[in-house]
Amino acid sequence: MSDYEPVIGLEVHVQLLTATKMFCRCPNRFGAEPNTLICPVCLGYPGALPVINRHAVDLAAKLAAALGCEVRAASVFARKNYFYPDLPKGYQISQYDRPLAEHGQLPLTHHAKSVRIERLHLEEDAGKLLHEAPGGLALPGQSLVDFNRCGVPLVEIVSHPDMASAAEAQDFLQTLHQLLLYTETSDGNMEEGSLRCDANVSVRRRGETRLGTKAEIKNLNSFRNVGRAVEHEIGRQVEVLANGGRVTQETRSFDADSGATRTLRSKEEAHDYRYFPEPDLPPLVLAAERLAALRAALPELPWERRARFQASYELPAADALVLCQSRDLADYYEAAVGAPAKANPKAIANWVMTEVLRERGLQKANRQPLDRTLAPARLAELAAMVEAGKLSNSAAKEVFAAIRGSDEEPAAALARLGLAQVTDLAQIERWIDEVIEQHAGPVAQYRAGKTQTLGFLVGQAMKRSGGRAEPKAVQRLMREALERLPVPSPAGE
Numbered sequence: 001m002s003d004y005e006p007v008i009g010l011e012v013h014v015q016l017l018t019a020t021k022m023f024c025r026c027p028n029r030f031g032a033e034p035n036t037l038i039c040p041v042c043l044g045y046p047g048a049l050p051v052i053n054r055h056a057v058d059l060a061a062k063l064a065a066a067l068g069c070e071v072r073a074a075s076v077f078a079r080k081n082y083f084y085p086d087l088p089k090g091y092q093i094s095q096y097d098r099p100l101a102e103h104g105q106l107p108l109t110h111h112a113k114s115v116r117i118e119r120l121h122l123e124e125d126a127g128k129l130l131h132e133a134p135g136g137l138a139l140p141g142q143s144l145v146d147f148n149r150c151g152v153p154l155v156e157i158v159s160h161p162d163m164a165s166a167a168e169a170q171d172f173l174q175t176l177h178q179l180l181l182y183t184e185t186s187d188g189n190m191e192e193g194s195l196r197c198d199a200n201v202s203v204r205r206r207g208e209t210r211l212g213t214k215a216e217i218k219n220l221n222s223f224r225n226v227g228r229a230v231e232h233e234i235g236r237q238v239e240v241l242a243n244g245g246r247v248t249q250e251t252r253s254f255d256a257d258s259g260a261t262r263t264l265r266s267k268e269e270a271h272d273y274r275y276f277p278e279p280d281l282p283p284l285v286l287a288a289e290r291l292a293a294l295r296a297a298l299p300e301l302p303w304e305r306r307a308r309f310q311a312s313y314e315l316p317a318a319d320a321l322v323l324c325q326s327r328d329l330a331d332y333y334e335a336a337v338g339a340p341a342k343a344n345p346k347a348i349a350n351w352v353m354t355e356v357l358r359e360r361g362l363q364k365a366n367r368q369p370l371d372r373t374l375a376p377a378r379l380a381e382l383a384a385m386v387e388a389g390k391l392s393n394s395a396a397k398e399v400f401a402a403i404r405g406s407d408e409e410p411a412a413a414l415a416r417l418g419l420a421q422v423t424d425l426a427q428i429e430r431w432i433d434e435v436i437e438q439h440a441g442p443v444a445q446y447r448a449g450k451t452q453t454l455g456f457l458v459g460q461a462m463k464r465s466g467g468r469a470e471p472k473a474v475q476r477l478m479r480e481a482l483e484r485l486p487v488p489s490p491a492g493e
Contacts (some may be wrong), residue, residue, distance in 0.1 A: 012199075022152065062297070076284070100155075121155065123156060215248075215261070336351075392470070419467075426460070431461045
């Protein structure tokens with residue numbers, strides 16, 4: 001590997017979040033009974049004419065704008081001709097020489113680089129081949145075809161070959177997935193096929209500028225498998241070249257069980273598809289006002305929001321990364337920071353990244369909004385109470401658990417549970433005296449210079465208080481009490 005460097009580009013197919021298909025009014029819905037969401041248009045019956053889905057165009061243009069692409073005022077649909085059992089028309093309506101958008105970029109999340117976007121174009125999806133019967137029964141020598149997916153609106157996003165590792169390729173796909181959810185252009189569900197990825201991988205000797213021969217790995221269906229497939233393909237090509245062989249330009253598949261890629265077919269070229277303009281559709285023209293409105297409606301993008309969180313709330317980069325992982329989580333955090341209680345932004349961040357995210361994980365199956373767990377204003381109030389010394393962190397967690405999913409206010413729960421923090425110094429000193437009296441060994445060790453036993457003694461005092469004593473006061477008073485004890489006499493005196 002020290003003699004070679006990988007060069008990687010991705011082609012990503014994204015199903016758009018529309019109610020109906022790209023060129024007909026059939027529902028765009030996953031999970032229906034096979035071959036029930038179909039019509040003469042998506043099945044390619046003679047005489048059936050396509051009509052462009054306006055909302056799909058808006059979503060595609062919105063995503064292109066989020067990627068910083070130049071969106072064409074006029075683009076052209078084309079027929080991409082090939083034969084496959086899941087393509088009933090014998091061609092796919094796509095875009096070729098005049099795509100919707102070009103020349104964008106996507107800043108990676110975990111690597112300090114941006115990957116250039118070559119093009120983004122609209123097209124329709126094909127059907128789906130099933131190689132086993134419902135229930136998992138074998139179909140020796142046969143396949144079933146479900147045409148429900150035919151005509152579902154897609155955008156294909158083609159990157160430049162700017163990635164130099166499997167980790168960067170995986171980062172690109174995960175960052176794009178996050179952008180889809182932020183812009184609400186797709187649900188990005190890889191298990192349901194809403195997001196599918198092909199990887200173009202080549203290697204070359206370090207220092208060379210000419211690209212090596214590439215292999216395309218088709219239909220990678222998870223973030224992890226993108227990384228695994230690219231990693232294996234890099235190793236395979238390096239081994240071929242190191243042994244004096246030549247890499248063949250071809251299309252390969254990835255076997256998730258073995259972690260290896262294997263030959264699928266020879267690589268097609270553009271001329272193999274015999275592209276020509278779609279005669280049943282006029283050029284797609286987008287008015288300048290429409291594009292301007294779509295750009296104006298864009299939300300704050302993930303990388304922009306992370307930077308603002310660091311600058312405005314003085315959060316570490318790692319915290320901003322977690323809080324901005326999803327738009328609803330970032331919204332929840334900002335709502336808590338802006339609540340009347342005015343708790344410290346870092347303290348609120350800690351609560352969101354621990355207790356709130358833990359609850360989100362437990363409630364994942366129910367998909368409830370975050371504010372149904374605990375309203376942001378009440379989380380802020382809880383954090384402010386800890387800052388003010390009204391309850392300890394451990395007691396605050398008990399209050400959080402008691403009020404989640406309910407309308408009870410933190411102060412009311414605190415009183416009901418009897419968890420108010422003890423600030424009575426006389427009471428704290430009594431607990432400390434009891435601990436010193438009953439733990440002579442650790443006390444003697446501390447007085448002999450083993451100061452690490454202070455933590456044990458403070459813990460015992462906190463235990464006596466039921467976790468309600470103010471920890472800083474306990475630590476200060478414990479140290480003072482130990483220092484007041486008589487100095488132990490040297491051995492033998």
